[in-house]
Amino acid sequence: MTPAVPVAIEKLRQLQPGQVLRLEPMEGLPPSKHRWKQEEIDAAILALAARRPLLVRGEPGTGKTQLAHALASALGWALHGATIHARFEAQDLLYQFDAVRRLSDAQACKLREPGWDEKQYWQPGPLWKAFGWETTEGYGAGREWVGGETVAGGEAVAPAGHVVLIDEIDKADSDLPNSLLEVLGSRRLIIPPLAEPLVASEARWPLIVITTNEERELPAAFIRRCVVLTHDLPTGPAYADFLVEHGRTHFGPDQAEAGQAMHEDTLREAAAQLLQDRDQTVAAHLPPPGLAEYLDLLRALQELAPGNPKVQSEWLGKLNRYAYLKHRVEGEGAKALRQNRPNLGESAA
Known part of the structure; x- marks a missing residue:
């Protein structure tokens, strides 16, 4: 298997500041254009080389979310996104389980029907897809991703790599970044329906882009474990x-x-x-x-x-x-x- 990270770093090194990249729709994000800045290129290279998440901070409307879109497009990687809200839980980055639907199916006696599979109630989250793409087959809509290539039979080809966008993390309470500390520190995920933990290899480590509008202060321990890119704006x-x-x-x-x-x-x-x-x-x-x-x-x-x-x-x-x-x-x-x-x-x- 081709090491994704070294290839990606070389692609990023070929980018030039001021170069404009046209962005096709991806993961619900609209088409747009991105003008590369040298600090964006350098920070993304450091995040990949160090296998650390890239924390992008700055006021709303400065292109923080678009940077993840641009990186996925430039690298030819799949983009898996999650926009954080007040009720968002750390588990949602790993998976969601539709207990209500399963209960309804059980009451309707569908669990004994031919072709029934427990996998349909588990929806892989962004980190599950990025850490173990091959294990998501059959779970919810886990193998669907915008921009993916297909082979003759219509089957999705595994992406060359993965960009995970965790958007507006400052909208969550401190439990979310603290939970991410454990996941990113151990570099392994525990997914209940899987027999073994998911461990991301060094050669195929995903690029995790986390954005914040700085409406709430993030834990210092979390920031220390990130590569930080601040979108400073000029004045006057x-x-x-x-x-x-x-x-x-x-x-x-x-x-x-x-x-x-x-x-x-x-x-x-x-x-x-x-x-x-x-x-x-x-x-x-x-x-x-x-x-x-x-x-x-x-x-x-x-x-x-x-x-x-x-x-x-x-x-x-x-x-x-x-x-x-x-x-x-x-x-x-x-x-x-x-x-x-x-x-x-x-x-x-």
Whole structure:
């Protein structure tokens, strides 16, 4: 079996900062474009070489989730994702067992029917798939993955490797990262229906990408066992340049269809307005708009007036407050916003 990790590291070394990768839909994530940064490439190489998870931290909308999508696409690996929520349990990363369905089938006397199999009630989670792909056959929908190759009979070919996305881990309580410490430390999984523990080999260790918006502090012991990539954002005019660069990536001449590219003036105007609104919301101690809101607005402008910067600018003046100002501002913060944006009237207060 070809060692996946050395091959993957060599692929990552071939990536160039500034290179744009088109991303096809994968694991429920929409198509997009990713512009590589050197720090992303270096951090991913370190995580793979050290067999450690890659913890990506930063404010919402900075492309943390997309990085996992881009890494899976660049490596040709399968992507298995889990978005964390308040009721998420560590076990869900390994498996889920549909006890309700099994009870219903038992009451309906289906457990004695020909072809019945206990495996159907077990759904492999992201880590089970990544640690033991070959063992998931027959369990739930365990062998299904977006982007997989098939052979003549329609049977899925085993992926060359696996990227596991654990998205927004800060939404869970400390039990989840603490449970992951044991799993990632021992590098073995205990799956109840399997006779033997799953152990990931050194040569085929999966790349585990964990994202956090830092809404809750993670345990120090957990952070120490991760490779950490922080998406620091520039400030002032440099932040506007950062936005425009990403605007070009998605809507510039090299990416958009002929005649539909966003004009540089429109990109700059939208960035300047976001920078102003961002400063005001930060002063009002509210979550500021960022890259995600900027790209949403550009996408709308392109849809409303493709290739027409004059009409796009007119729409920008009408729509930017709905894209950027999403939180109710009161007191002095509202007064400052109205002074800078007279078209807001009283709506910001």
